[in-house]
């Protein structure tokens with residue numbers, strides 16, 4: 001990890017706007033979103049379906065070019081995939097014909113870089129995959145495959161880890177296990193993490209702050225701070241604070257969806273009437 005100038009946020013999203021040019025016209029997916037993620041923070045992004053969460057996250061990774069606005073890492077503009085930013089997706093995306101270890105090494109082969117095998121072994125141990133390196137992906141459960149994806153993402157020692165609905169396809173128990181694992185890895189490495197999730201519980205359990213997006217066009221509607229110390233135990237999920245926060249976030253998401261749907265219906269009725 002490169003030395004950094006702490007006068008800048010770790011990841012700075014400034015007025016990020018993205019228009020997709022589609023056959024049926026231009027679609028404003030995110031509109032002037034600004035967010036400063038500090039070093040060592042875990043930030044979750046929640047919001048209605050189609051509110052631009054993935055678009056915002058992919059823009060942070062440099063995989064999507066913004067229409068206007070910019071993303072900066074340690075004060076430096078991000079214009080494309082960056083070695084200090086790694087991503088984990090909902091699908092582990094493992095090559096089925098390669099062993100687990102060969103999958104983890106694959107991005108290094110593409111880049112012509114030398115993997116730090118001791119670090120990879122340490123990560124494999126950390127996520128409970130010690131001894132599984134020579135297995136094929138089909139021999140691993142969905143949760144184990146996501147652990148491999150996590151090792152692959154962390155093998156580069158990124159300073160920012162972006163996760164797009166990483167545990168969305170897993171059952172509730174495995175998901176909880178993965179949330180604990182993410183927290184443990186975070187406490188070991190203090191990697192800055194930005195996570196898109198549909199689960200408010202997951203967002204509360206993991207995050208320092210939760211960003212709520214409005215229905216399309218996606219704007220940052222609110223940002224909530226989660227006040228619990230780490231490591232967090234599942235017991236916090238039964239507290240009144242969590243109940244109230246969950247209720248507030250749900251109301252923000254659902255209320256916004258309903259009011260935008262109502263506006264669309266009224267606009268359609270008006271245009272029919274005229």
Ligand SMILES: Nc1ncnc2c1ncn2[C@@H]1O[C@H](COP(=O)(O)OP(=O)(O)OP(=O)(O)O)[C@@H](O)[C@H]1O
Nearest residue numbers: 020022027029048049050051052053054055056216
């Ligand atoms: N490559 C693309 N081309 C055209 N439109 C796109 C593209 N990717 C996303 N969109 C549109 O942009 C809007 C935001 O999509 P995005 O996937 O970022 O939202 P999201 O909040 O992550 O949605 P979900 O929660 O359903 O995954 C949606 O209306 C979507 O259809």
